[in-house]
Amino acid sequence: MKISAYELVFFFFATAVTFAQTPNSAAPPGAFVDVDGGRIHFEECGTGTDAVVLLHDGVVDSAVWDDVWPSFCKQFHCIRYDRRGYGYSPATTRPYYEADDLAALLHDRKINHAALVASSHGGEVALNFTLRYTAFVSDLVLVGPAATGFPYSEYFLMRERANSQSDKVQELIDASVRDPFLIVPGHDAARKRLRDLLTAAPQDLTHDDMPLPERPNFPYVQGLRMPTLILIGSGDIADNQAIAGALVMAIPGAARVVVPDAGHLMYLEKSEIFVGHVSRFLTAHGF
Numbered sequence: 001m002k003i004s005a006y007e008l009v010f011f012f013f014a015t016a017v018t019f020a021q022t023p024n025s026a027a028p029p030g031a032f033v034d035v036d037g038g039r040i041h042f043e044e045c046g047t048g049t050d051a052v053v054l055l056h057d058g059v060v061d062s063a064v065w066d067d068v069w070p071s072f073c074k075q076f077h078c079i080r081y082d083r084r085g086y087g088y089s090p091a092t093t094r095p096y097y098e099a100d101d102l103a104a105l106l107h108d109r110k111i112n113h114a115a116l117v118a119s120s121h122g123g124e125v126a127l128n129f130t131l132r133y134t135a136f137v138s139d140l141v142l143v144g145p146a147a148t149g150f151p152y153s154e155y156f157l158m159r160e161r162a163n164s165q166s167d168k169v170q171e172l173i174d175a176s177v178r179d180p181f182l183i184v185p186g187h188d189a190a191r192k193r194l195r196d197l198l199t200a201a202p203q204d205l206t207h208d209d210m211p212l213p214e215r216p217n218f219p220y221v222q223g224l225r226m227p228t229l230i231l232i233g234s235g236d237i238a239d240n241q242a243i244a245g246a247l248v249m250a251i252p253g254a255a256r257v258v259v260p261d262a263g264h265l266m267y268l269e270k271s272e273i274f275v276g277h278v279s280r281f282l283t284a285h286g287f
Contacts (some may be wrong), residue, residue, distance in 0.1 A: 002241035028088040033108045043096035046077035049112040054080040055122030061087030085207030095210040099129035115139035128214045140228040144240045146270035151215025156239040172205045173198045190268040227285040228254040233262035
């Protein structure tokens, strides 16, 4: 069911009632916006009708952007948010469209145009949003993106199954932390950072989710005309490498950059290099 933007105009600052209902025990920064069947938590720096919006991956909530957030905030009006069930956002109470949650957030913050910087499953959400709400998107940065309808390999699916097989939270965290495609070998500080993030918010790995299915987007991305940058770590899994390659061929004018010695979560491994690529791209296109 598509959400009417006019029904989603309220947001709430953190209160005692709010953080009592959220998974984390500390009072959350930022604020909340109501969405159909739930609400989502967001943080914002700067003001204006244009914004850079950060969409986190499918493993960790928006705190995964902590290392790059200060740098982006010095340059741009920025928003980051937790999708339903991640971080401070409560799990959903009914099925929903992830792209419509983003639309609700942008409507609430009165954003006319957004540059979407989106990682992994966040990239899938960004593509679905862009195809549905094209006029709102000025620029796209897709980081190790997923894509609706892409045929994943047996190896990829079995790896995903193995990482989510246990009913013990610590084992789920351990599986993500040791995954060599998320953080490549030798990046011990980034691996520790990933463990700390998941330990602080284990609901990122355990929450129930009910996103409604979207149509495959590959047949339609060729119609996109906004500047698009695709970043992929040299150590990311082959399936994400293939998606990055397919997207750069399908989206007119898109550019792809392979970041050496980096995995799926490159912004944890090489935050300065990541900020440099994204900042140069956005400023070069007038953002």
